Amino acid sequence: MKTLVTAMAKALVDHPEQVQVNEIDGAQTSIIELRVAETDLRHVIGKEGRTARAMRDIIYAASKKLNRRYHLEIIEPGKNDR
Numbered sequence: 007m008k009t010l011v012t013a014m015a016k017a018l019v020d021h022p023e024q025v026q027v028n029e030i031d032g033a034q035t036s037i038i039e040l041r042v043a044e045t046d047l048r049h050v051i052g053k054e055g056r057t058a059r060a061m062r063d064i065i066y067a068a069s070k071k072l073n074r075r076y077h078l079e080i081i082e083p084g085k086n087d088r
Contacts, residue, residue: 007036008029008038011038011040014061015027020046020049024043040078041083058078
Protein backbone atom coordinates (compact mmCIF):
# COMPACT_ATOMS: atom_id res chain seq x y z
CA MET A 7 0.00 0.00 0.00
CA LYS A 8 2.92 2.31 0.76
CA THR A 9 4.17 1.81 -2.80
CA LEU A 10 0.75 2.68 -4.22
CA VAL A 11 0.50 5.92 -2.25
CA THR A 12 4.06 6.88 -3.15
CA ALA A 13 3.39 6.35 -6.85
CA MET A 14 0.17 8.37 -6.77
CA ALA A 15 1.73 11.25 -4.84
CA LYS A 16 4.85 11.43 -7.01
CA ALA A 17 2.66 11.59 -10.13
CA LEU A 18 0.78 14.60 -8.73
CA VAL A 19 3.51 16.84 -7.30
CA ASP A 20 6.15 19.16 -8.74
CA HIS A 21 8.84 17.97 -6.30
CA PRO A 22 8.62 14.14 -6.25
CA GLU A 23 11.94 13.84 -4.41
CA GLN A 24 10.28 15.39 -1.33
CA VAL A 25 7.46 12.85 -1.13
CA GLN A 26 7.63 10.84 2.10
CA VAL A 27 5.29 8.00 2.95
CA ASN A 28 5.26 6.28 6.33
CA GLU A 29 3.09 3.28 7.20
CA ILE A 30 2.10 2.69 10.81
CA ASP A 31 0.69 -0.79 11.38
CA GLY A 32 -2.04 -1.33 13.93
CA ALA A 33 -3.93 -4.44 14.96
CA GLN A 34 -6.76 -3.96 12.46
CA THR A 35 -5.97 -0.69 10.71
CA SER A 36 -2.83 0.77 9.19
CA ILE A 37 -2.27 4.50 8.93
CA ILE A 38 -0.43 5.84 5.94
CA GLU A 39 1.14 9.25 6.50
CA LEU A 40 1.88 11.29 3.39
CA ARG A 41 4.21 14.29 3.50
CA VAL A 42 4.94 16.51 0.51
CA ALA A 43 6.61 19.88 -0.04
CA GLU A 44 4.56 22.84 1.17
CA THR A 45 4.12 24.09 -2.41
CA ASP A 46 2.80 20.65 -3.48
CA LEU A 47 0.17 20.33 -0.76
CA ARG A 48 -2.46 21.90 -3.01
CA HIS A 49 -1.78 19.28 -5.70
CA VAL A 50 -2.32 16.39 -3.30
CA ILE A 51 -5.43 17.81 -1.67
CA GLY A 52 -6.98 19.23 -4.83
CA LYS A 53 -9.90 21.55 -5.30
CA GLU A 54 -12.35 21.09 -2.42
CA GLY A 55 -10.40 17.96 -1.38
CA ARG A 56 -11.37 16.01 -4.49
CA THR A 57 -7.89 14.65 -5.20
CA ALA A 58 -7.39 13.52 -1.60
CA ARG A 59 -10.82 11.90 -1.63
CA ALA A 60 -9.99 10.08 -4.87
CA MET A 61 -6.71 8.81 -3.40
CA ARG A 62 -8.58 7.56 -0.33
CA ASP A 63 -11.15 5.81 -2.57
CA ILE A 64 -8.35 4.01 -4.45
CA ILE A 65 -6.72 2.98 -1.16
CA TYR A 66 -10.08 1.72 0.13
CA ALA A 67 -10.63 -0.36 -3.02
CA ALA A 68 -7.12 -1.83 -2.86
CA SER A 69 -7.45 -2.56 0.85
CA LYS A 70 -10.55 -4.71 0.23
CA LYS A 71 -8.37 -7.15 -1.70
CA LEU A 72 -5.88 -7.27 1.19
CA ASN A 73 -8.62 -7.70 3.85
CA ARG A 74 -7.12 -4.84 5.87
CA ARG A 75 -8.19 -1.26 6.63
CA TYR A 76 -6.00 1.66 5.67
CA HIS A 77 -6.37 5.33 6.54
CA LEU A 78 -4.54 8.07 4.61
CA GLU A 79 -3.32 11.05 6.61
CA ILE A 80 -1.93 14.00 4.65
CA ILE A 81 0.48 15.77 6.96
CA GLU A 82 0.97 19.50 6.52
CA PRO A 83 4.64 20.55 6.30
CA GLY A 84 5.87 21.81 9.65
CA LYS A 85 3.15 19.97 11.61
CA ASN A 86 3.67 16.68 13.44
CA ASP A 87 7.25 16.45 12.18
CA ARG A 88 9.20 13.76 13.95
